[in-house]
Amino acid sequence: MSQTVRPKENVKLLFQQVYDFVIDRIERGEWQSHDKLPSIRNLAQELQVHRLTVFRAYQMLKQNGIVYVKEKSGYYVGSKNYDEVSPLAMENPLLSVSGHLKNHLNEIHGIPSVYQFSQALIDPNLLPNLFLSEYVKEVFDSYPKLLGTYSSAQGDVELREVLSRYLLRHHNIPSTSDEVLITTGAQQAIDLLSRSFIRPMDKILVERPTYSAAIDIFRQHGARLLPVDIQPTGYDLELVEQLMKLHKPRIFYMNPTFHNPTGYTVPTSQRKRLVELAEQYGCLLVEDDAFHDIYFEGPPPPPLFTYDSEGWVVYLRSFSKYVAPGLRICAVFARSPVIRPLITAKSLADNGTPLVNQKLFLRCFESERLQMHLEKLRTALQIRRVLMEKGLAGAGFSWVTPNGGLNLWVKLPDGLSANAFLEECVRHSISFVPGRICDPLGEMSSWIRLSYSFVNEEHIRAGVGRLVEIAGAMTPGS
Amino acid sequence: MSQTVRPKENVKLLFQQVYDFVIDRIERGEWQSHDKLPSIRNLAQELQVHRLTVFRAYQMLKQNGIVYVKEKSGYYVGSKNYDEVSPLAMENPLLSVSGHLKNHLNEIHGIPSVYQFSQALIDPNLLPNLFLSEYVKEVFDSYPKLLGTYSSAQGDVELREVLSRYLLRHHNIPSTSDEVLITTGAQQAIDLLSRSFIRPMDKILVERPTYSAAIDIFRQHGARLLPVDIQPTGYDLELVEQLMKLHKPRIFYMNPTFHNPTGYTVPTSQRKRLVELAEQYGCLLVEDDAFHDIYFEGPPPPPLFTYDSEGWVVYLRSFSKYVAPGLRICAVFARSPVIRPLITAKSLADNGTPLVNQKLFLRCFESERLQMHLEKLRTALQIRRVLMEKGLAGAGFSWVTPNGGLNLWVKLPDGLSANAFLEECVRHSISFVPGRICDPLGEMSSWIRLSYSFVNEEHIRAGVGRLVEIAGAMTPGS
Incomplete structure (x- = not known):
């Protein structure tokens, strides 16, 4: 879209396009954290839109925490994790009526990671x-x-x-x-x-x-x-x-x-x-x-x-x-x-x-084979659960051992917040589901969901090891 | 559900259950057209509900044209085709919010028939x-x-x-x-x-x-x-x-x-x-x-x-x-x-x-085979279209020959309404889509859609032949 933005009657849509133009540049890494954005005048000229349109898009980017302003200097790309300010979350009065529409779990699943403890799916390798x-x-x-x-x-x-x-x-x-x-x-x-x-x-x-x-x-x-x-x-x-x-x-x-x-x-x-x-x-x-x-x-x-x-x-x-x-x-x-x-x-x-x-x-x-297979599957999943529990033991995490299912619901060590922990874990190629998105009140920030069903035993051992190390490093008081 | 209807606090749901109870009896053929319904008192006793609940259900059945009233005698099962008064169309204030929710085309497709001119699908036999x-x-x-x-x-x-x-x-x-x-x-x-x-x-x-x-x-x-x-x-x-x-x-x-x-x-x-x-x-x-x-x-x-x-x-x-x-x-x-x-x-x-x-x-x-197949498919469909057009010719129907697609949009002979015609055709195992459901205004009652894609050549010949005969019989003035 960005290359086709041209003047049109409806300023609301244009400002959305400018907004998206900026988001695209940041997403693609062309504009990095703390880079200065083009001046309003220059971008308006480049995109052939009115300066007010660019101003409105910049204001919205600022409101959504994507850019910040330095007095008398201009707009700069923020350092905040881009994923948290999905453009879908913004108000788009003309086109989409689904500005409020979100799928939080899907966003978590979109994070590429080697140790995918976020997926409550059965490892395809466990199927016949x-x-x-x-x-x-x-x-x-x-x-x-x-x-x-x-x-x-x-x-x-x-x-x-x-x-x-x-x-x-x-x-x-x-x-x-x-x-x-x-x-x-x-x-x-x-x-x-x-x-x-x-x-x-x-x-x-x-x-x-x-x-x-x-x-x-x-x-x-x-x-x-x-x-x-x-x-x-x-x-x-x-x-x-x-x-x-x-x-x-x-x-x-x-x-x-x-x-x-x-x-x-x-x-x-x-x-x-x-x-x-x-x-x-x-x-x-x-x-x-x-x-x-x-x-x-x-x-x-x-x-x-x-x-x-x-x-x-x-x-x-x-x-x-x-x-x-x-x-x-x-x-x-x-x-x-x-x-x-x-x-x-x-x-x-x-x-x-x-x-x-x-x-x-x-x-x-x-x-009939499937019923036989189901027996084996239960055993395999239980082994993975036990392995994950062993890895977590003694490191300040707490949980109730489940008698079935695919997940451990884990309380983090005192003082560790799931958001900060997730951010750090993702950097180490580990993903999990933060408790917050499972809570209708949006709280439960000291809980996480770890799925033991999708990742093989070796990866559970290595991934949980890393995860415990990261938690240790983040709670030096413990 | 019907056998489990018992008194409950909410009369609104109960009346829905009584309504469904009657519908079920009619659907199963236990109660036939012009049969007398049980008296309100008797049904209330049988179902262990208040008489007002049965009264309300009967009133709704009457409004929806499913039953009729004979003065000083009681309620009788109507002669109207049951399919046209789907219980989904009724108001159900407690449970469903989708009373207005309908899929008209699906209802037409639900009609069993040998000559399915209602299906704008490609005959599976034409696929490789x-x-x-x-x-x-x-x-x-x-x-x-x-x-x-x-x-x-x-x-x-x-x-x-x-x-x-x-x-x-x-x-x-x-x-x-x-x-x-x-x-x-x-x-x-x-x-x-x-x-x-x-x-x-x-x-x-x-x-x-x-x-x-x-x-x-x-x-x-x-x-x-x-x-x-x-x-x-x-x-x-x-x-x-x-x-x-x-x-x-x-x-x-x-x-x-x-x-x-x-x-x-x-x-x-x-x-x-x-x-x-x-x-x-x-x-x-x-x-x-x-x-x-x-x-x-x-x-x-x-x-x-x-x-x-x-x-x-x-x-x-x-x-x-x-x-x-x-x-x-x-x-x-x-x-x-x-x-x-x-x-x-x-x-x-x-x-x-x-x-x-x-x-x-x-x-x-x-x-590549699929692209080759596509050529053959076009030819096969064109043959079917021509066959259908030949069958319809000279019998008072009119249409514009389409250069593609799966359907003929056909105007009926003067004086023939699509609703009555469909009712009669269904009796002869022919189905089509009445124009009315394709019209956002719900009119177009002298138009029908005939699909030539789903039924084989032999059936097109025979089915269109019957259809023309039926139309002829229904428009004796022509």
């Missing part, structure tokens, strides 16, 4: 890739026209039937294939739920901390978030009831089993009570259950969905965390009044998850 | 399926960990580079891979644009008629639609300018090449002028170009995007209409200020189109 490739070939032999065929918006009926039978067999929950919707990942399911059930200014309950992308999605839909602390023992149910009574939240978004990011699991007794509260106060419980099968000490308690007879629970089961995660298949189970608007929302959003992904998933999901 | 299956195997041999690997939210960089080079080579449009976003089908692109650039009550320009799902998506985001007629010669540009001047629409959504549903193509001279108008009035042109390569009489004019030097055109190129459509790959090309919010919206919507779909698409797209 050769067998999966074989399955792909079998599927295409069975369905030669698969690349030319569309799915219905709700999803392949064969897959939906298999999944509803699975739910009956494994959790004794009766459901029909009509009560299943296939989405492209659990995140899309959260988005569709928001589209269908959240109006701007609606209140919803979320755990504190919670899944960062969920916070961003709910905010995008205009929701006001009411935090409910999650502890190793579950929630404070009296508080939950008070909040439901007082605020009539439409949704409680929860991840009660090997919770992300903490790894905590809500006990069975609380699960039953939560369903009662949901019925009593008319609050939809959105139970995100991505890690159900990733347990180390025996299976977790039954899903809340088990106790639901009135249709107040929506059950998100993203099997694809371990069954061919690249296919991005999630199943949403819900009763008719909830599933119907979700299907319509799905049909508007993308008209159905591609059939090829569903058929490939089905083949993988149904294979 | 054996070769496509081979490509799949090659891709999995090259990327054995594909099922375990995620894409970035923006899309695979290798694919984005290939597509931006394609645009340079074929249309002489320079772009970088940063200016490409991969979405799951063009429909998702329209949805992401709406999320990013449309606020409730914003005005946007749309063609009349236009793509039905686009109308539904824009409406879902609260847009007010300003129609611009599309003719075989293009638009009335003076009207377009007046509308832009007066209403300052944020977006003009257009499909100027082998337009859906009409097949018309906007001429080159208008394309240049439209880009000037967009710049002058600050209106984003969303150019949906799904049929560019499906031409019968030589290539169409260059995309509007060719003439855009200021970043006012967003170019949606859904190659996957003919390259392995089941993969649902669409490319969005736009300049930095537009593409950035779209990437964030995509990251929130589903965090990226699955990598496996992108890599498979890339392999198919790059194959």
Whole structure:
């Protein structure tokens, strides 16, 4: 765009273009920290715009902390980390209505690093890739026209039937294939739920901390978030009831089993009570259950969905965390009044998850080998968790050992802030998720999420070693 | 749900459940047209709800035309086609906020029929399926960990580079891979644009008629639609300018090449002028170009995007209409200020189109065989079009022969309404798209869209024959 900026009627867009022009130069490293920016007069001439336009862009750059002013000298590139002042965060009154739109987790994942403790994904090397490739070939032999065929918006009926039978067999929950919707990942399911059930200014309950992308999605839909602390023992149910009574939240978004990011699991007794509260106060419980099968000490308690007879629970089961995660298949189970608007929302959003992904998933999901593989996967992940815990031990970090899932939720040594720590770690090619972005209140600055699932054992050993060293160097008092 | 309806505090939800209970009985055929419904007292007793709750549900059923009242007798099941009064259309104040949310096209596609002239999709039998299956195997041999690997939210960089080079080579449009976003089908692109650039009550320009799902998506985001007629010669540009001047629409959504549903193509001279108008009035042109390569009489004019030097055109190129459509790959090309919010919206919507779909698409797209195949495909589709035109000729239908695309836009014989005609055709296992759902004003009731791309030659012959017969029988005066 920058080379094409020319005078136009609307000054608002022009100043955005000038703003972007400067950002581009800084991003590409052409203009470095503490370099002087061109004078307003010169840049206006170069870009063929009015000087006021450049002035307005510079003022906005200053407000956003990207440049600073020296009295009687001019504007200079700041030293602040550019990533923190994404241009999306700025007000752009003409074009985008999504100035507030952010995906914090995605920004963290964009950081290139060798020791990626930020990714709560399973290392592709832990998957039975050769067998999966074989399955792909079998599927295409069975369905030669698969690349030319569309799915219905709700999803392949064969897959939906298999999944509803699975739910009956494994959790004794009766459901029909009509009560299943296939989405492209659990995140899309959260988005569709928001589209269908959240109006701007609606209140919803979320755990504190919670899944960062969920916070961003709910905010995008205009929701006001009411935090409910999650502890190793579950929630404070009296508080939950008070909040439901007082605020009539439409949704409680929860991840009660090997919770992300903490790894905590809500006990069975609380699960039953939560369903009662949901019925009593008319609050939809959105139970995100991505890690159900990733347990180390025996299976977790039954899903809340088990106790639901009135249709107040929506059950998100993203099997694809371990069954061919690249296919991005999630199943949403819900009763008719909830599933119907979700299907319509799905049909508007993308008209159905591609059939090829569903058929490939089905083949993988149904294979006996996959169930055998799951055993091995649990062991491999547990080894990685133990390795990470050993590396962290005795260095002032604290955490509760999770019985499943992919993450450690770690309190930093006293006096160490996650922001400064992350900045330093990134310099040493280590990434993790700062607690702040998992907190609906934006606090929890002394907590971090370390995922042990994506990085191999050698890298866990080396990366955690470095991380502990860096923390030590940053807390000399300890 | 129905069997679990029990008293609860919130009468609003209960009445919805009673409503659904009745709908379910009718859908399952337990209660037939003109059957008497249970009395309010009896149903209230059966469902253990208050009589007022049943009364309210019955009133709503009556309003929606599902039941009718006989004075001093009670409520009876109506004779109206149930499909037309989807329960989603009803107001459901407690639970769903998406009462207004509809996907009309999807409802039409849900009609089972042998002669599916409603599907603007390419018959899977016309695709080189054996070769496509081979490509799949090659891709999995090259990327054995594909099922375990995620894409970035923006899309695979290798694919984005290939597509931006394609645009340079074929249309002489320079772009970088940063200016490409991969979405799951063009429909998702329209949805992401709406999320990013449309606020409730914003005005946007749309063609009349236009793509039905686009109308539904824009409406879902609260847009007010300003129609611009599309003719075989293009638009009335003076009207377009007046509308832009007066209403300052944020977006003009257009499909100027082998337009859906009409097949018309906007001429080159208008394309240049439209880009000037967009710049002058600050209106984003969303150019949906799904049929560019499906031409019968030589290539169409260059995309509007060719003439855009200021970043006012967003170019949606859904190659996957003919390259392995089941993969649902669409490319969005736009300049930095537009593409950035779209990437964030995509990251929130589903965090990226699955990598496996992108890599498979890339392999198919790059194959020489596919380009050879495209020639054959054009011929096959033209044959089908001609066949359909022959079948319709001389029976009172009128249309303009399209030089590309997948559809005929057909005016019905005088006195025949599309609604009644569709109802009768569905009874004879023929489906098509009624013009009404393609019209932002909901009129055009004497037009229909017939797709010649999905049904084989034999079925076109037989189906169009039946259709002409039905029309003849319904317009005895002709």
